Amino acid sequence: MKWELKNMRPGFGEALVELGERYHQVVALNADLSGSTTTAMFDAAYPERFFNVGVAEQNMMGIAAGLATTGKIVFASTFAMFATGRAYDQIRQSIAYPKLNVKIVATHAGITVGGDGASHQMHEDLALMRVLPHMTVIAPADYWETKKAVLKVAETPGPCYIRTGRTNTPLLYDEDYKFHIGRANRLRDGDDVTLIAVGLMVAKALEAAEELEKIGISARVENMSTIKPIDKKMIIKAAKETGAIVTCEEHNMIVGMGSAVAEVLAGYEPVPQRRVGIPDVFGESGESEELMEAYGLTVENIIANVKKAVSMKR
Amino acid sequence: MPLEKIDYWQDLDANLPDIQNTAREARRWIVKMIHEAGSGHPGGSLSAVDILTALYFRVMRHDPENPLWEDRDRLVLSKGHSAPALYSTLALSGYFEKDELLTLRKLGSRLQGHPSKNKTPGIDMSTGSLGQGLSIAIGMALGARLDRKDYRVYCILGDGESQEGQLWEAAMAASHYKVDNLCAILDRNQLQIDGPTEKIMSLEPVFPKFKAFGWHVVEVNGHDLKELLRAFHEAETYKGKPTIIIANTIKGKGVSFMEGSLKFHGKAPSKEELKQALEELGGDA
Ligand SMILES: Cc1ncc(C[n+]2csc(CCOP(=O)(O)OP(=O)(O)O)c2C)c(N)n1
Numbered sequence: 001m002k003w004e005l006k007n008m009r010p011g012f013g014e015a016l017v018e019l020g021e022r023y024h025q026v027v028a029l030n031a032d033l034s035g036s037t038t039t040a041m042f043d044a045a046y047p048e049r050f051f052n053v054g055v056a057e058q059n060m061m062g063i064a065a066g067l068a069t070t071g072k073i074v075f076a077s078t079f080a081m082f083a084t085g086r087a088y089d090q091i092r093q094s095i096a097y098p099k100l101n102v103k104i105v106a107t108h109a110g111i112t113v114g115g116d117g118a119s120h121q122m123h124e125d126l127a128l129m130r131v132l133p134h135m136t137v138i139a140p141a142d143y144w145e146t147k148k149a150v151l152k153v154a155e156t157p158g159p160c161y162i163r164t165g166r167t168n169t170p171l172l173y174d175e176d177y178k179f180h181i182g183r184a185n186r187l188r189d190g191d192d193v194t195l196i197a198v199g200l201m202v203a204k205a206l207e208a209a210e211e212l213e214k215i216g217i218s219a220r221v222e223n224m225s226t227i228k229p230i231d232k233k234m235i236i237k238a239a240k241e242t243g244a245i246v247t248c249e250e251h252n253m254i255v256g257m258g259s260a261v262a263e264v265l266a267g268y269e270p271v272p273q274r275r276v277g278i279p280d281v282f283g284e285s286g287e288s289e290e291l292m293e294a295y296g297l298t299v300e301n302i303i304a305n306v307k308k309a310v311s312m313k314r
Numbered sequence: 315m316p317l318e319k320i321d322y323w324q325d326l327d328a329n330l331p332d333i334q335n336t337a338r339e340a341r342r343w344i345v346k347m348i349h350e351a352g353s354g355h356p357g358g359s360l361s362a363v364d365i366l367t368a369l370y371f372r373v374m375r376h377d378p379e380n381p382l383w384e385d386r387d388r389l390v391l392s393k394g395h396s397a398p399a400l401y402s403t404l405a406l407s408g409y410f411e412k413d414e415l416l417t418l419r420k421l422g423s424r425l426q427g428h429p430s431k432n433k434t435p436g437i438d439m440s441t442g443s444l445g446q447g448l449s450i451a452i453g454m455a456l457g458a459r460l461d462r463k464d465y466r467v468y469c470i471l472g473d474g475e476s477q478e479g480q481l482w483e484a485a486m487a488a489s490h491y492k493v494d495n496l497c498a499i500l501d502r503n504q505l506q507i508d509g510p511t512e513k514i515m516s517l518e519p520v521f522p523k524f525k526a527f528g529w530h531v532v533e534v535n536g537h538d539l540k541e542l543l544r545a546f547h548e549a550e551t552y553k554g555k556p557t558i559i560i561a562n563t564i565k566g567k568g569v570s571f572m573e574g575s576l577k578f579h580g581k582a583p584s585k586e587e588l589k590q591a592l593e594e595l596g597g598d599a
C-alpha cells in the first residue's frame with residue numbers, strides 16, 4: 001500500500017491553537033520540549049496562557065492540577081517517557097484521584113523514537129495510564145485523528161491521556177473524520193478474523209489485511225484509538241462474528257491495549273486471541289523501521305499471528 | 315465566617331483570646347478523633363493547628379455555606395497527614411457538624427485519612443503524597459492571575475516533606491512566576507518519622523535557601539497567633555515575590571507527652587492517654 005505520510009504532532013499543536021481561540025479557559029504547559037511537542041504554536045498565539053516550567057515534569061503536573069481547580073482546561077505536554085514515568089505519582093495523586101480537568105498529551109511514545117534508545121522509548125504508558133481510575137486513555141492513529149481527539153477531549157471534563165509518536169505516519173483519515181471517545185473505528189470489513197490495532201499499527205494491520213485477502217483470509221480491521229473506556233461492544237461483536245482476534249500495538253505486550261481486549265474476551269466471548277506487540281524488554285537505538293522489524297511490529301508477524309489465531313478457532 | 319475580608323491587622327489583639335480558645339478546642343478534637351479512629355497523625359496536626367486557626371478564623375476569605383465560592387482564598391495542606399487539624403478547623407468554622415469528626419478514617423466517612431477534594435466540603439485539594447502541594451498552589455495562584463481575581467492561596471508544608479525534590483522545583487517556579495498571591499507556611503517542628511530532620515537529612519539553613527530561591531521569607535513562633543497574624547499580613551502586602559513563613563513549632567504542641575515525641579508522629583492516643591491529653595488541654599467539649 002502506498003501511504004501519504006504526515007506527522008501526528010502538529011495535529012495536537014494546531015488543535016490546541018484552535019481551542020485557545022475558542023475557549024479562554026484553555027491553558028498549556030510544557031517542560032522544555034515545546035518545539036518537539038508542538039506546543040510552541042500555542043505559546044506563539046497565547047503567550048499569557050502558556051507556561052514552560054523548565055525541566056520539571058512533576059512540578060508541571062502539579063501546576064496543571066492547580067490550574068484545573070480554578071476552572072481551566074489544562075493541556076500538559078512532554079515526551080511520553082517523562083509524562084507518565086517521571087510524573088506518575090503526580091498524575092495519580094493530584095490529577096486522577098481528585099478527577100481534575102487535565103489533558104496530558106504525550107509525544108514520542110514507543111520504540112519508533114529511534115536513535116535515542118531505551119531511556120526515551122516508552123512502552124509502558126498505556127499500561128500506567130489505563131490502570132488509573134477516572135483516566136481516559138487515547139492513542140490516535142494519524143494526524144487527523146490526533147487533531148480531532150484533542151478537540152474532542154477539550155469538551156469532555158476530567159483527566160485524559162493522549163499518546164502520540166515521533167515519526168511521520170500514514171494518513172488514514174481526512175478532515176471529515178468524526179472521532180468518538182470510547183468507540184473503535186472500523187476501517188475494513190471481514191469475516192474470518194478481526195485485527196484490532198492502535199496507533200501506527202493500524203496502517204500495518206490494514207496492509208496485513210490486504211495480504212491476507214490474497215490467501216483467502218478475510219480480515220476485519222478496527223482502530224481501537226480509545227484504550228479506556230474500551231469499546232466492549234465492538235470487541236464482543238467482533239468475537240461473535242469473526243471468531244478470532246489479533247491485537248496490534250507499539251507497546252509492551254503486558255497490560256497494553258491487547259490485554260484490555262483480552263480482559264473483555266475472557267469475560268464475555270472467549271475466542272482465540274493473539275497479540276502483536278513489543279515483548280517485555282527494553283528497546284535500543286536504531287532507525288524506526290529497523291526497530292519495528294527487530295521487535296516484530298511487522299506485517300509478516302501480524303499475518304503469522306492471524307494464521308495461528310484462525311487455526312485455533314473451534 | 316467572614317464573607318468579606320476582616321481587617322484583622324488593624325488590631326492584632328482583638329479577639330486573640332477567642333481564637334486561642336478555638337485553637338485549643340481544635341486540639342481537643344484532634345486527639346479525640348484520632349483516638350476514635352485508632353490511627354492517624356497527632357504530632358504534625360498539633361504543630362499546625364495554630365497556623366490553620368489563624369488562617370480560617372482571621373486571615374482567609376471563605377464561606378462555609380458556599381465551600382466552592384469562586385472568590386474564596388484557597389488552602390493546600392501539602393503535609394496531608396495533618397488532615398485532623400484541617401478537619402477540626404473546618405468543622406469549627408461550620409463546614410460540617412463537629413460530631414462528624416469522630417467518623418475520621420471509618421468506612422464510608424467523608425473524612426478520609428488524608429484530605430480528599432471531592433469528598434469533604436472545604437477541602438481545596440487532595441494531598442497525602444508529600445512534596446506535591448506547592449506545585450498545586452502555584453497552579454491556583456496562576457489561575458487567579460489569569461482570571462484577574464484577588465483571592466490568595468495558602469500552602470502548608472512539612473519540614474521533612476521539604477526533602478522532596480518537587481518542592482524545590484516548585485520553589486523555583488513560584489518566584490519565577492512572581493506569584494505574590496501565594497503564601498507558604500513551613501511547619502518547622504524539627505521532626506520527621508525517623509528522627510530530627512537535621513539528623514536524617516538537614517534542611518538548614520532553610521531561611522537563606524528560600525531567600526536564594528527568590529522568596530520573601532519571614533520567621534515566626536508558629537504557636538504565637540499574634541506573630542502569625544502579623545506575618546500573614548506582611549505576606550499579603552509584600553508584592554513581587556511569594557512569601558514563605560517559617561513557623562517554628564513543636565510537634566505535638568499542647569499535650570505534654572506528645573511534645574517533641576517521635577512516637578506520636580503517627581500513633582493514636584490510648585484511652586488513658588486521651589484522658590490525660592484532654593485534662594491538659596482543659597475546657598469542655
Ligand atoms: C511521598 C511520600 N513519602 C513518604 C510518606 C510517608 N510519610 C508520612 S508523614 C512523613 C514524615 C513527614 O515529616 P514532616 O513533613 O516533617 O511532617 P510533620 O513533622 O509536620 O508531621 C512521611 C515520610 C508520604 N506520605 N509521602
Ligand SMILES: [Mg+2]
Pocket residue numbers: 472473474501502503504505506
Ligand atoms: Mg516535621
